[in-house]
Amino acid sequence: MDEEITIIDTNTRNEKLKNFFINNKKNLLIGTSILLILIIGYFSYDAFKKKEKFNLAKKFNLTTINFKPEEPENTVKNLINIVKENDVTYSPLALYFLIDNNLVKDLEEINVLFDELISKTNLEKEIKNLNIYKKGLFNSNFVSENELLKILNPIINSESIWKSHSLYLVAEYFYSKGEKQKAKEFFNQILALPQANNEIKLASKKRLNRDLSE
Incomplete structure (x- = not known):
């Protein structure tokens, strides 16, 4: 008797489960499709960001390796563009290279680039503070x-x-x-x-x- 009840309960559950999938087939398909799109989108975006990072690293390395003090124009242009990419790694490095090699003479332009890092780049808290300190250090010989x-x-x-x-x-x-x-x-x-x-x-x-x- 107990075995018969168990079989009936199992069949009932299976029938309910089958009816649930039949009745909600459209919603399940939509939900599955959305989930797949989100997963594909996430990995595509991640791959895009990695490629973007790789290209930025390549641009920074080539720019600094090919730097010629007597012909600084392209170096300055490329490094300023890298700063404005707001990358947490290469934007600060680009600005430091500009400052260390005295490639930008305009004090206001350097401060604009510092503000690009401090205000618009998603730096960790203490890295942001480091750049505030560096901005102060850079300005200390010129400002009140x-x-x-x-x-x-x-x-x-x-x-x-x-x-x-x-x-x-x-x-x-x-x-x-x-x-x-x-x-x-x-x-x-x-x-x-x-x-x-x-x-x-x-x-x-x-x-x-x-x-x-x-």
């Missing part, structure tokens, strides 16, 4: 104290690993201007930081003891 602080404040007002570097840059900026009291305040902020870079902290102590101890 208010402009320098405006650039660096996002780091100075955070807990970034680049905070002590930024404070040191501002402290040295004031020291170079002969504003010793302001410099001293920023050096002391570094010493008060629990997570300050050890080399930065040591350099700050030396500056305070040697030049600002009065």
